[in-house]
Structure formats: structure tokens, C-alpha cells
Amino acid sequence: MTRYENFNEMLFEAYCKKSIINAVKKERNKKISRWQIEQSLTTLTDAMLYTLATQEDETNYAKGPSHVFRIQNMTFPIYDRKLGESLSYLLPSDREIVLLYYCAGLKDVAVAPLVHMSRATVCRRRKAAVRHLRELMEGPT
Numbered sequence: 001m002t003r004y005e006n007f008n009e010m011l012f013e014a015y016c017k018k019s020i021i022n023a024v025k026k027e028r029n030k031k032i033s034r035w036q037i038e039q040s041l042t043t044l045t046d047a048m049l050y051t052l053a054t055q056e057d058e059t060n061y062a063k064g065p066s067h068v069f070r071i072q073n074m075t076f077p078i079y080d081r082k083l084g085e086s087l088s089y090l091l092p093s094d095r096e097i098v099l100l101y102y103c104a105g106l107k108d109v110a111v112a113p114l115v116h117m118s119r120a121t122v123c124r125r126r127k128a129a130v131r132h133l134r135e136l137m138e139g140p141t
Contacts, residue, residue: 045089045090045091066079066085067084067087069087072096072114074104076103083137085136086133086137090132090133093115094132097122097129098133
């Protein structure tokens with residue numbers, strides 16, 4: 001092999017190596033940017049998941065309860081459609097606190113061990129969830 005051929009071979013190897021490194025970096029950056037946009041399924045509310053699962057024309061609205069929530073082996077039918085939809089936008093843990101407090105009639109002290117939180121946390125999250133529910137029910141002003 002001549003000196004010129006050796007030089008060309010080294011140059012080609014360096015080019016291939018750099019191309020591979022750049023391709024790996026590009027894919028890694030794609031994954032990072034995609035990770036920043038995507039949400040975990042655990043952070044999505046039921047309403048968000050429902051809109052992902054069905055199209056509007058596929059939805060059948062029954063004349064009975066608009067939404068039925070099952071929490072702690074209890075069933076809570078919600079007949080007001082707007083309230084049911086608003087409840088479905090809450091995070092599952094906040095919805096559980098609100099339904100146990102208002103529908104089951106339990107106090108914060110009784111709800112706390114059921115949801116594995118302190119009484120103060122249950123009280124704070126319930127008040128924030130009710131504030132959020134009120135905003136959802138009243139709509140944009």
C-alpha cells in the first residue's frame with residue numbers, strides 16, 4: 001500500500017467514525033427532546049386519557065349517571081354531566097379525596113389513612129382540588 005492509500009484509508013475511517021458518533025448524538029437528542037414533550041400515563045387525568053381513547057362521535061351518553069367513579073370499593077355515580085367531567089379532570093388521588101369527603105361524608109381525619117397521607121395534606125389537597133373544580137365548572141371568564 002502506498003502512502004497516499006494509507007492516508008485515504010485513515011481519512012475514510014475518521015469520516016466513518018465521526019458519522020457514526022454524529023448519528024448517535026442525533027438520536028440521543030431526539031429521545032431527550034421527545035422525553036421532555038411526552039407525559040407519563042400516571043400524570044394524565046382520566047379526562048385526558050378518555051379523549052385520547054375515543055373520538056367525539058363514538059361517545060354514547062346514557063340518560064343515567066354521566067360518570068361513575070369507583071374508589072375504595074365504593075361506587076359514586078355522578079348525575080350532573082358538567083360535575084362528572086370536571087371531576088375526571090382532577091388527578092386520581094385528588095378526586096379520591098374529594099369524593100370520599102363530599103360523597104361518602106368522611107372527615108379529613110378518616111380520609112387520611114385511606115389515601116395514605118397526613119390529615120393536613122388531605123385538607124390542603126382537598127381545598128386545592130375544590131378550587132380547581134370550581135374553575136372547571138365556571139369555565140373561562
